[in-house]
Amino acid sequence: MAIENMHIGGAAAFADDRLDVGIPVANALIDSGKPAALFYENLAERTLALAHRELRKDPLKGYTPDLAGFVSPVLRRCVENGVPVIGNFGAANPMGAAKRLHELAKELGVKGLRVAVVEGDDLRDVIRDLGAEQWGDEVPIDLSNTEVLAANAYLGAEPIADALDLEPHIVVTGRVTDSALALGPLMQHFGWQVGDWDKMAAGVLVGHLLECGGQVTGGYFADPGFKDVANLANLGFPIAEVEADGSFVITKPDGTGGVVNEQTVKEQILYELDDPSNYLTPDVILDISEVELQQIGPDRVRVSGVKGKPAPDTLKVTVSIDGGWLGEGEISYAGPNALARARLAAEILRQRVDLLHLDCDLRTDLIGTVSIHDGDSGELTKSYDGEPLEVRVRAAANANDEATAWTVAREVQALYCNGPAGGGGVRRNITERVKTGSVLVSRRDVMPRVSMVTEDDV
């Protein structure tokens, strides 16, 4: 007998995503009556370093900040209907996230919760000794004389499939490759094995298309008059209906906004992709050059023809170290001669940084001209000859220390009384930065672990 199709829902693309979008996805998965899983992607590249900083301040933190906000709206129905929730909620503290989920279940009156936890990605204490090789040709980050804030290997889908064998309601991971959040349940359901490269690749593509949530269903796509999208305020998040052979249909819940068409799927297939024939993941090397798309109904696009090649021998590790401080300040000039006053303000700021001998890299922008597409040298801005109705001057500086970053931001505020006429609306901000680099380690050096946390354990 053929194995039943599996439906996978993607309900978050990042830690700051909309909290309510999982509800229609969970409901659609449950109403389909098919085997299903619902996943949340919460862990951008630098997020782990920030989570480690949180963990250091409070040992009960260090997991995704909005864990309850994401899970609360769907927990009861998913538990009652046997739809596992899978998320890289754990960040720097997967066990902490599991404990918080049990508290949440208690608050919501959900009984008998089972949380499987995937660990083993955290290499912070050993990374210096692993003899890791540099990834790609980026400038290596220097680990001498600095503290490693975070070092996490991108785990693949196998530990997630193993975790699902334990029949949990929720799977919490730390760092895994985003696509593994979809491939894990597909491997477990269909019995796909390492070596089934085309099927593994199809599962990775499911994850790749869903991991950015609304970006495949019309979010981050609208360009009025060129690419119109209805009802983005109620954007429906994606569902993949996957067949045993690895072909699948991308769709979204009925009654939601957005659109699924060949254009939205193409933009997301190529998103963050380097060589389309060699997309490296821990599970398989993906080749999407032969992929075919077909619109088979409203908001339904069929995807087929994905190919896979054997997985690489090494795993990628993101290493984070202290990255100094960013200081920013902004002030607006409007009305007659606004651009000239804004240019004068930017010039004054440059002179002040020199006068005060501030040790920093400074960039000034004239927002309202061509700032964001320009380089740090301001080449495009210098040749700009329009006459905008208002211009916002922005200064941004990288410094090693907080005080210098703050001084630059403060100098923008000081333009109120000391700069050109009619400046207003100052905002200023400083941010602690994290520097990340990628290295490769041998698979032998990374040992994924799966454990079950029940009510009795907390």
Added chain:
Amino acid sequence: MSKSLIEVSLHEIAHGRTGDKGDRLLLSVIPYDETGYAPIAEQVTESRMFEMFRHRGATEARRYELPKLYAFNFVIENALQGGVNNSLNLDGHGKTLSFLALTMKVCVSPGVLAAAMKARST
């Protein structure tokens, strides 16, 4: 160029999205209609794309052709001035840069432009 061709910005016949990996910009260019594939293949070259990002310190542009998907993927090295970790640009990810690439001028036949306009906003 033949007189029957019309000069338009790439935005008239194609759409795209950018992503980042470190200091590397990843950029898709997707014709609205399949008939846009050939003029883009001919005119939206690696060297012209590189020129679009030279002012940001880019060092190389590579193009991958996807004739089955009717799409192109560009990889532009060192276009992000440090990337999200280190950039002083408001947009450290380079997310707005697809709309810089789409300002490139291309020359197309009236038929290609009409097909693109028909395929837009359906």
